[in-house]
Amino acid sequence: MADMINVYLYGKKYEVPSNLTIMEAFEYAGYQLVRGCGCRNGFCGACATIYRIKGKNELHGCLACSTKVENDMCVATLPFFPLEKKVYDITEIKPTQQVMMQLYPEIYACVGCNACTKACTQDLNVMQYIAHAQRGEFEKCAELSFDCVMCGVCSSRCPAGISHPQVALLARRLTGKYIRPEAKHLTTRVEEIEKGDCKAMMEAIMQKPIEELKELYNTREIEK
Amino acid sequence: MSLPYTAEMMESIKKVEAGRAARIGFEPRRMTADEKTALLQAFHPDYNLDSFEEIKVGPNAGQKAPKELVEILQGESRIKGMDLDLTNPDYDVDVLVIGGGGAGSSAAIEANEAGANVMIVTKLRIGDANTMMAEGGIQAADKENDSPAQHYLDVMGGGHFANVPELVEKLVCDGPIAINWLDKLGVLFDKDEDGRMVTTHGGGTSRKRMHAAADYSGAEIMRTLRDEVYNRKIPVVDFTAAIEIIKDTDGKAAGAVLLNMETNEIQIARAKTVIIATGGAGRMHYQGFPTSNHYGATADGLVLAYRAGAPLLYQDTLQYHPTGVAFPSQIYGALVTEKVRSMGAMFVNVDGEVFMHPLETRDVAASGIIRECKERGKGVPTPVADGIWLDTPMIDMIHGEGTLEKRLPGMLRMYLRCGIDMRKVPIVIYPTLHYQNGGIKVGVNGMSEVENLYVAGEAIGGIHGRNRLMGNSLLDIIVFGRNAGQQAGAKCKEVELKELTLSHVDDFSKTLADAGIEPTVVSPKLLPDYRPEGVTRLN
Numbered sequence: 001m002a003d004m005i006n007v008y009l010y011g012k013k014y015e016v017p018s019n020l021t022i023m024e025a026f027e028y029a030g031y032q033l034v035r036g037c038g039c040r041n042g043f044c045g046a047c048a049t050i051y052r053i054k055g056k057n058e059l060h061g062c063l064a065c066s067t068k069v070e071n072d073m074c075v076a077t078l079p080f081f082p083l084e085k086k087v088y089d090i091t092e093i094k095p096t097q098q099v100m101m102q103l104y105p106e107i108y109a110c111v112g113c114n115a116c117t118k119a120c121t122q123d124l125n126v127m128q129y130i131a132h133a134q135r136g137e138f139e140k141c142a143e144l145s146f147d148c149v150m151c152g153v154c155s156s157r158c159p160a161g162i163s164h165p166q167v168a169l170l171a172r173r174l175t176g177k178y179i180r181p182e183a184k185h186l187t188t189r190v191e192e193i194e195k196g197d198c199k200a201m202m203e204a205i206m207q208k209p210i211e212e213l214k215e216l217y218n219t220r221e222i223e224k
Numbered sequence: 225m226s227l228p229y230t231a232e233m234m235e236s237i238k239k240v241e242a243g244r245a246a247r248i249g250f251e252p253r254r255m256t257a258d259e260k261t262a263l264l265q266a267f268h269p270d271y272n273l274d275s276f277e278e279i280k281v282g283p284n285a286g287q288k289a290p291k292e293l294v295e296i297l298q299g300e301s302r303i304k305g306m307d308l309d310l311t312n313p314d315y316d317v318d319v320l321v322i323g324g325g326g327a328g329s330s331a332a333i334e335a336n337e338a339g340a341n342v343m344i345v346t347k348l349r350i351g352d353a354n355t356m357m358a359e360g361g362i363q364a365a366d367k368e369n370d371s372p373a374q375h376y377l378d379v380m381g382g383g384h385f386a387n388v389p390e391l392v393e394k395l396v397c398d399g400p401i402a403i404n405w406l407d408k409l410g411v412l413f414d415k416d417e418d419g420r421m422v423t424t425h426g427g428g429t430s431r432k433r434m435h436a437a438a439d440y441s442g443a444e445i446m447r448t449l450r451d452e453v454y455n456r457k458i459p460v461v462d463f464t465a466a467i468e469i470i471k472d473t474d475g476k477a478a479g480a481v482l483l484n485m486e487t488n489e490i491q492i493a494r495a496k497t498v499i500i501a502t503g504g505a506g507r508m509h510y511q512g513f514p515t516s517n518h519y520g521a522t523a524d525g526l527v528l529a530y531r532a533g534a535p536l537l538y539q540d541t542l543q544y545h546p547t548g549v550a551f552p553s554q555i556y557g558a559l560v561t562e563k564v565r566s567m568g569a570m571f572v573n574v575d576g577e578v579f580m581h582p583l584e585t586r587d588v589a590a591s592g593i594i595r596e597c598k599e600r601g602k603g604v605p606t607p608v609a610d611g612i613w614l615d616t617p618m619i620d621m622i623h624g625e626g627t628l629e630k631r632l633p634g635m636l637r638m639y640l641r642c643g644i645d646m647r648k649v650p651i652v653i654y655p656t657l658h659y660q661n662g663g664i665k666v667g668v669n670g671m672s673e674v675e676n677l678y679v680a681g682e683a684i685g686g687i688h689g690r691n692r693l694m695g696n697s698l699l700d701i702i703v704f705g706r707n708a709g710q711q712a713g714a715k716c717k718e719v720e721l722k723e724l725t726l727s728h729v730d731d732f733s734k735t736l737a738d739a740g741i742e743p744t745v746v747s748p749k750l751l752p753d754y755r756p757e758g759v760t761r762l763n
Binding site: 019020021024027028030031032033034035037038039040041042043045046066067070085087088090122123129142145146147149150169172173174175176177178180181182183184185186187189190193194198201202204205206213214216217218220221222223 | 233243256257286290348349351352356357365366367369371372373374376380381385388389393396397400404406408409410411412413415417419420421425429430431432437438440442443444447448451452454455457463485486515516518519552553554555556558559618633634637638641751753754755759
């Protein structure tokens with residue numbers, strides 16, 4: 001059995017085993033979670049959390065599902081943060097610098113405090129990807145922001161009111177749709193399917209008796 | 225942080241390291257069909273008959289299902305005894321989508337595209353779904369050496385030829401179209417500098433057709449779909465669960481009873497067509513397994529549809545992903561993507577021996593691991609659970625330093641948070657409950673046997689037969705999500721709703737009573753309860 005430590009959940013003291021995650025500590029303390037709990041594995045951003053170790057100044061952002069409790073941890077969850085998402089038509093916008101100015105002009109008010117980067121639960125260089133967005137360098141913004149889970153902790157710390165995850169998402173969609181080169185083999189195959197070129201092969205294989213299909217499967221060539 | 229492995233584990237790692245160089249370039253033998261059959265029957269959890277029970281009432285009466293599923297299928301309705309006014313619905317729409325994962329979002333986008341007034345209800349947030357957690361990739365036959373027919377063969381073989389052929393046909397023929405749709409929405413697939421998709425193998429694939437977005441494939445797809453739902457201003461009613469399907473007096477689906485998860489308010493949604501896209505069942509923890517699934521994976525859709533009279537298909541078959549985390553405790557049961565093996569990592573036992581090919585189908589791989597631990601006693605003991613080494617340092621040895629970081633950033637981060645650098649040391653894995661192979665029976669149009677009740681995604685049964693291949697779930701949520709949205713979006717234009725009724729819920733309750741079954745739980749379950757037992761608390 002793990003050692004017991006003290007944590008402060010919304011300021012109230014609970015004694016919990018030291019090997020739990022923050023999320024498990026809430027459950028151990030008796031919370032039946034509805035908000036602030038999603039994939040429980042670090043991908044969905046539902047369990048954004050802010051904590052301080054009692055007596056220390058530094059404020060930490062983390063995901064409750066993938067952060068272990070520490071002694072004297074003082075925890076507040078951030079199950080929702082009002083990010084500002086602008087609505088756009090992906091088929092009409094273009095990957096130009098102007099699109100950011102139109103949709104997210106507040107990024108140009110960034111004061112360079114770097115609080116977003118310090119708060120990031122995924123250890124991303126948030127301020128840097130915003131700088132790329134400012135310059136219309138969408139591919140770089142997309143790469144640096146790729147692991148973003150959109151938890152919103154960065155935005156909670158931003159004096160300029162930037163909704164960083166939404167800016168990054170726009171940059172990624174612009175990159176995926178307009179900047180990365182077309183997959184020609186994909187275009188070709190889609191055309192073939194739409195023309196009906198794959199039909200004959202499909203019909204042939206679907207008509208095979210099950211024993212023949214099994215034989216075909218068991219002896220099929222596997223690409224090296 | 226120091227490496228949290230025990231001294232015993234460190235001793236075993238020495239044996240793993242000793243054989244590593246010899247493993248590079250070596251391909252272990254694949255099992256014969258007969259060997260696989262024998263292995264599955266002896267070790268796959270689906271063959272553990274003690275954990276199954278007969279369903280006593282409803283369309284699948286007489287068939288088997290996991291005990292926990294039988295309990296909720298035969299559970300008591302959450303609205304039992306309530307007299308709900310169905311004449312003044314709180315929401316009145318053309319298409320009601322239940323569930324906000326990849327399938328539900330795809331369906332909503334297509335229904336919107338078809339001009340229908342569509343609404344999503346989801347018991348957590350849009351995107352809190354297994355889609356978000358799919359790491360490895362999405363299959364589609366779009367390379368020159370591949371074809372939908374080749375993909376078909378792999379799917380059928382992987383599913384032990386139990387798949388519904390017409391559903392598989394739809395899956396594989398619409399596969400490249402689905403990838404193209406996502407590509408045009410701006411999903412950042414891994415491509416080389418010429419735009420060619422970077423594709424790899426998955427377990428049981430005969431061609432390299434696994435498309436990926438690093439190891440955030442599902443997350444990248446999900447956040448793009450969610451963004452598109454918002455761009456189209458499709459209403460999303462979150463933290464609201466559907467707890468019963470409503471029908472009209474003609475017996476057609478006509479809406480749902482909704483429950484606000486925070487305020488417990490009951491609301492009524494009327495709809496001309498309904499799409500169940502509620503996902504899987506990992507949080508049912510069948511046979512006590514840990515799960516890789518998200519918090520809300522409790523088979524709700526199966527309960528709703530079953531009470532409404534829709535038959536299930538293959539409700540007795542589950543997928544145990546071979547590589548769930550066995551250690552450390554804080555990520556126990558979490559998914560280690562199959563892509564780790566696609567990129568060369570092998571299974572190694574406590575003595576440093578490779579005991580099977582790393583890319584057998586999932587059911588075979590999981591059974592092989594269970595045998596290695598339970599029968600042969602060659603598992604790696606850890607303070608949490610015994611498991612098998614997955615030799616991740618092989619990846620950078622094969623593909624060059626930096627590859628693991630670039631192609632598997634999510635995995636690397638997950639383990640680094642626990643003080644384990646998987647580039648340097650192997651990790652311990654054991655099968656985890658991952659996927660509901662079975663589900664609600666549908667036709668190629670996505671409709672269940674209840675008129676106007678459609679199904680999309682993991683809640684469907686039959687596409688994958690008795691075992692799903694890696695990368696075919698992300699594909700199926702897109703293909704069958706879009707399909708359900710298109711079909712329901714078109715069908716709603718000709719629907720004339722009659723009076724709404726919940727009589728089927730009462731009827732089901734009576735059927736249970738007549739069969740002498742006293743429900744032991746209320747259902748749908750909605751969420752698991754992980755609070756400690758043995759504590760006195762109100763309700």
